[in-house]
Amino acid sequence: MTNEAKSSDGTRLNRYLASCGLGSRRSCEELITSGRVAINDLQVKGLGQRVLPSDTVTVDGALVTPEREMTLALHKPTKCVTTRNDPQQRQTVYDLLPKEYRNLHHVGRLDRESEGLLILTNSGDLAQKLTHPSTKVEKEYLVQTDRVFDMRDRSAFIKGIELEEGIGKAVAVQALAPRLVRVVLQQGMKRQIRLMFAAKGYAVKRLIRTRVGSYELGNIKAGKWRRLTEQDIRQLQTNPTGRPE
Structure with a gap:
């Protein structure tokens, strides 16, 4: 093939390189x-x-080929x-994975004190x-908060709270117990939940992510991981919001 392939032929180069495990598009x-x-x-x-399919692709002179797609769900523990790679030599999420999975890319992140569901994949x-x-x-x-959650604060979470990165909003807030609150976000600001609660005078004692899109943490134990099935991935692809279609 020359570099004049029809626009409808083949795979876009950035997507192809991402499928080779070279990072995001x-x-x-x-x-x-x-x-x-x-x-x-x-x-x-x-x-x-x-x-x-007949083309040969190289990066810095080295041949690259697509990897077999792999997606994992990890229950990230605290600490x-x-x-x-961490300059302070702290434990990373990749230390919890077998060597063959350490080329996967984490989708989003959880801060060090938070725990719960983290998706890792080589699918761009x-x-x-x-x-x-x-x-x-x-x-x-x-x-989990340090004091009883006042449901009068719910409206502020839904309408939005001013944070350094912008207006932080929740799409759902539900008190499950006096000091246990279910929160659903569609945003991804740094330490968003902790900062939103702090703005209303609460300290977060424990923070667990239980769902990303249509995939739930379920019974995966802290520090353990599970490979997503084709059906899991298909549901994430077709219904990433997790809401009923």
Whole structure:
């Protein structure tokens, strides 16, 4: 193939590179524009390039091929950081995985003191769908507070609370017990739930993410993981919000 493939042929190059485990589509675009990618020994800089099954793709001269798609659900414990390498040598979520799964990318993150469901995948399509603001993916949390939750504060959570990153909003807030609150977000600001509760005078004693889109944490124990089935992934792809269709 020449670099003049019809626009409808093949797979877009950034998507192909993401499927090879080289990062998100956006980071793969940076590889392309920096001139590090070649198709059939021809350097590529245009983002519109597509790859056919017969093509050979290299990055920095090394052949790259798509990985078998893999998606895991991990129950992240507390005192564990959501990063691949930690300068402070703290335990990371990747320390909990077998070596062959440590190339997966975490979809979003949980802060060190929080626990619960974390999705890891090498599927660029799934990661994009679960993180792009336009899909409005729901993330559900159980929040244990230091004092009884006043349901009069619920309206402030729904209308929005001013935070450093912007207006933080919840789409659902439900008191399950005097000091246990179920919160559903469609946003992903840094430490959003902790900051929202702090703004109303509460300290969060425990924070657990129990659902991402249509996938629930279920009975996965802290520090353990489960491989998602094709049906799980299909549901996340077709109904990432988790709401009844």
